[in-house]
Amino acid sequence: MIIVIKSQIPLSEIERICEELRNQNITTEKLEGKHKVLIGLVGDTTNLNPEQIQQLSPFIEQVLRVTKPFKRVSLEFRHGEPSEVVVQTPSGAVTFGQNHPVVVVAGPCSVENEEMIVETALQVKAAGAKFLRGGAYKPRTSPYAFQGHGESALELLAKAREVTGLGIITEVMDTADLDKVASVADIVQIGARNMQNFPLLRKVGATGKPVLLKRGLSATIEEWLMAAEYILAAGNPNVILCERGIRSFDQKYTRNVLDISAIPVLRSLTHLPIMIDPSHATGKSEFVPTIAMASIAAGADSLMIEVHPNPAKALSDGPQSLTPQEFEQLMLEIAPLAKFFGRWTRLPIATGMATHWLYEFVDYS
Numbered sequence: 001m002i003i004v005i006k007s008q009i010p011l012s013e014i015e016r017i018c019e020e021l022r023n024q025n026i027t028t029e030k031l032e033g034k035h036k037v038l039i040g041l042v043g044d045t046t047n048l049n050p051e052q053i054q055q056l057s058p059f060i061e062q063v064l065r066v067t068k069p070f071k072r073v074s075l076e077f078r079h080g081e082p083s084e085v086v087v088q089t090p091s092g093a094v095t096f097g098q099n100h101p102v103v104v105v106a107g108p109c110s111v112e113n114e115e116m117i118v119e120t121a122l123q124v125k126a127a128g129a130k131f132l133r134g135g136a137y138k139p140r141t142s143p144y145a146f147q148g149h150g151e152s153a154l155e156l157l158a159k160a161r162e163v164t165g166l167g168i169i170t171e172v173m174d175t176a177d178l179d180k181v182a183s184v185a186d187i188v189q190i191g192a193r194n195m196q197n198f199p200l201l202r203k204v205g206a207t208g209k210p211v212l213l214k215r216g217l218s219a220t221i222e223e224w225l226m227a228a229e230y231i232l233a234a235g236n237p238n239v240i241l242c243e244r245g246i247r248s249f250d251q252k253y254t255r256n257v258l259d260i261s262a263i264p265v266l267r268s269l270t271h272l273p274i275m276i277d278p279s280h281a282t283g284k285s286e287f288v289p290t291i292a293m294a295s296i297a298a299g300a301d302s303l304m305i306e307v308h309p310n311p312a313k314a315l316s317d318g319p320q321s322l323t324p325q326e327f328e329q330l331m332l333e334i335a336p337l338a339k340f341f342g343r344w345t346r347l348p349i350a351t352g353m354a355t356h357w358l359y360e361f362v363d364y365s
C-alpha cells in the first residue's frame with residue numbers, strides 16, 4: 001500500500017503518520033520522488049483499511065493498494081516515477097535511468113590476463129563505454145571449462161579501473177566471495193544462473209552496492225521481479241534489470257531468444273532501469289549490432305556488450321564477442337540513434353580504430 005502525501009506537509013507530520021502506523025505494527029518507508037513524497041507500507045496490509053488511513057492526516061492525498069505481488073519494485077510503489085541508479089566511478093557519477101543517456105558497458109566475458117583487460121578497457125573507453133565488464137568468477141556449464149581466475153582477476157579489474165577511470169561490473173556467484181567482489185566492483189552482477197539464489201540476493205541487498213540482476217534462463221518476468229524484490233526488501237534500492245535472452249524451442253541459430261518485449265512490459269510494471277545484453281542473447285557477434293540497435297529503439301537504458309581483443313582465442317564466449325574495432329563501429333552507429341531518442345549527449349569521435357564507418361563524424365552537441 002502507498003500513501004501519497006500533499007507537497008506542503010511539514011516533516012514532523014510525516015514522522016507522526018509513520019509513528020502511528022508503526023504502532024499498528026506496519027513497516028513504513030519514506031520515498032522521496034522528484035515530484036511527490038510517498039510513504040510505502042510493507043508487510044501484510046490485507047487488513048488495513050485505506051479510508052481509515054486517509055483519516056490519519058489532512059495532508060494525505062490518496063491511499064492506494066499495490067496490487068502486484070512485487071511491491072517495492074513495482075511502478076505503483078513509486079506512483080509511476082522511474083528510479084535512477086547513480087553509480088560512483090573514478091571518472092564521476094554515472095546514472096542509469098529512463099531520463100538519462102544510454103549507458104554502455106563493454107568488456108570481455110572473462111578477465112584473462114593483465115594486458116588483455118587493460119588494453120580492452122582502454123579501447124572500449126575510447127569508443128565511449130562508461131563501464132568495463134569482465135568475469136573473475138565464471139558460471140560454466142562444464143566443470144572442466146575455464147572457471148575464471150577468481151581473486152587474481154579481481155586485482156586485474158582494479159588495475160584496469162585505476163588506469164582508465166572506468167567503473168567495473170563483475171559477477172558474484174557465491175556469498176562467500178561477495179566482500180571481495182564488492183571491494184572492486186562498482187556494480188555487482190548476479191548472473192542468469194543465480195537469479196533465484198535467494199541467500200545471494202539477500203546478501204547483495206544488505207550491502208547497498210548497485211546490483212545488476214540478469215534474467216534467469218527460463219525465468220518469467222514475475223519471477224525476475226520477485227528476485228529483484230528480495231534485494232530491495234533487504235534494503236538496497238540500487239537494482240538494474242538485465243534482459244539477456246531466454247530459452248526457446250529454436251536455439252539453432254541464436255544462443256537464446258532476446259525478449260525485446262520485456263522492455264515495454266517492464267516499463268509498465270517497474271520503476272527500475274533496464275539493461276539489454278545482446279551478446280548472451282544472440283551468442284553470435286554478427287547479430288549483436290542489430291539487436292543493440294533494436295534495444296535502443298525499444299527504450300533500453302543501458303547495453304552490455306562483450307568485447308575481446310582476439311575473439312577466436314577467447315577463453316569463454318569468443319563467438320559472441322566483438323573486436324574493439326567492431327565495438328567502435330557499433331558505438332558510431334548507436335550514438336545517432338540514441339541521440340534521436342534524446343538518450344545520448346555527445347556523439348563519439350571516430351578514432352580510426354574502426355575499419356570503416358557509416359558517418360563522417362559530426363559533433364552535434
Ligand code: PEP
Nearest residue numbers: 109191192193214244280
Ligand atoms: C556474463 O555476463 O558473463 C554471463 C555469464 O551472463 P549470463 O549470466 O547472462 O549468462
Ligand code: MN
Nearest residue numbers: 109306316317
Ligand atoms: Mn559471457
